[in-house]
Amino acid sequence: xxxxxxxxxxxxxxxxxxxxxxxxxxxxxxxxxxxxxxxxxxxxxxxxxxxxxxxxxxxxxxxxxxxxxxxxxxxxxxxxxxxxxxxxxxxxxxxxxxxxxxxxxxxxxxxxxxxxxxxxxxxxxxxxxxxxxxxxxxxxxxxxxxxxxxxxxxxxxxxxxxxxxxxxxxxxxxxxxxxxxxxxxxxxxxxxxxxxxxxxxxxxxxxxxxxxxxxxxxxxxxxxxxxxxxxxxxxxxxxxxxxxxxxxxxxxxxxxxxxxxxxxxxxxxxxxxxxxxxxxxxxxxxxxxxxxxxxxxx
Ligand code: G1P
Numbered sequence: 001x002x003x004x005x006x007x008x009x010x011x012x013x014x015x016x017x018x019x020x021x022x023x024x025x026x027x028x029x030x031x032x033x034x035x036x037x038x039x040x041x042x043x044x045x046x047x048x049x050x051x052x053x054x055x056x057x058x059x060x061x062x063x064x065x066x067x068x069x070x071x072x073x074x075x076x077x078x079x080x081x082x083x084x085x086x087x088x089x090x091x092x093x094x095x096x097x098x099x100x101x102x103x104x105x106x107x108x109x110x111x112x113x114x115x116x117x118x119x120x121x122x123x124x125x126x127x128x129x130x131x132x133x134x135x136x137x138x139x140x141x142x143x144x145x146x147x148x149x150x151x152x153x154x155x156x157x158x159x160x161x162x163x164x165x166x167x168x169x170x171x172x173x174x175x176x177x178x179x180x181x182x183x184x185x186x187x188x189x190x191x192x193x194x195x196x197x198x199x200x201x202x203x204x205x206x207x208x209x210x211x212x213x214x215x216x217x218x219x220x221x222x223x224x225x226x227x228x229x230x231x232x233x234x235x236x237x238x239x240x241x242x243x244x245x246x247x248x249x250x251x252x253x254x255x256x257x258x259x260x261x262x263x264x265x266x267x268x269x270x271x272x273x274x275x276x277x278x279x280x281x282x283x284x285x286x287x288x289x290x291x292x293x294x295x296x297x298x
Pocket of ligand 1: 114134137174175176177195196207208209210234235236261
């Protein structure tokens with residue numbers, strides 16, 4: 001493939017119901033649940049900004065004001081922190097997204113699935129390649145973020161790119177699973193993609209993680225998709241249709257990924273981020289040491 005347009009826009013589908021975290025998510029979106037002191041959505045937004053994205057498109061549903069409020073100016077709070085001379089805290093709430101970045105909110109009128117949510121962003125994305133980030137997949141990196149790595153591969157190859165990682169047998173029913181073949185450029189070209197297959201039907205153990213860079217032709221494919229796994233319009237099915245006409249690469253990114261849509265993944269992320277935090281690390285280690293001792297593990 002040749003040169004393609006740069007990836008400038010990122011779509012964040014945030015209209016899900018978050019049932020696995022009820023009652024916490026009864027009145028706030030799951031993307032607003034915090035890992036240490038930042039909500040999940042902010043980590044995903046920071047990953048996108050680090051990768052050079054300049055337009056953030058949130059696909060929301062009713063009752064998701066908390067997300068737009070989070071990225072909006074909080075005059076009262078800012079005035080108060082400024083008056084009290086709390087400049088460090090003030091910086092934390094005023095520099096989340098730089099002024100030159102555009103934020104766009106689109107409503108998904110009905111929860112018809114991830115593919116449908118992406119379709120809701122079509123007019124804003126237009127005719128250019130774009131990124132999708134699912135905020136409940138958190139990816140921790142010391143170097144370049146996962147999306148930045150994927151954008152690099154997209155720049156080199158001109159192809160759509162999907163983030164993947166090896167998953168255990170029993171989890172194929174929780175992920176999109178891809179079948180790949182290594183091409184001449186030593187890239188993993190996807191030949192099959194299936195949403196949440198049983199282990200015996202899965203083409204491999206490579207699971208799709210919530211990072212995608214897709215050609216805009218995925219929209220016309222999605223418009224033709226009918227309800228699939230779970231009775232929903234699946235993004236996976238739109239990508240499967242796209243495979244008929246163009247290459248899509250699977251990319252095993254560098255970084256540690258946490259499934260923050262599940263309680264155990266969420267808690268592991270909290271522990272790991274707390275241990276990286278200068279103010280929390282020592283205290284947390286002491287606490288864990290005590291826990292391991294009293295439980296007889298050490
Ligand atoms: C979605 C996608 C699935 C992907 C997963 C990654 O599923 O449909 O293909 O593997 O995100 O987190 P969900 O977790 O929304 O059920």
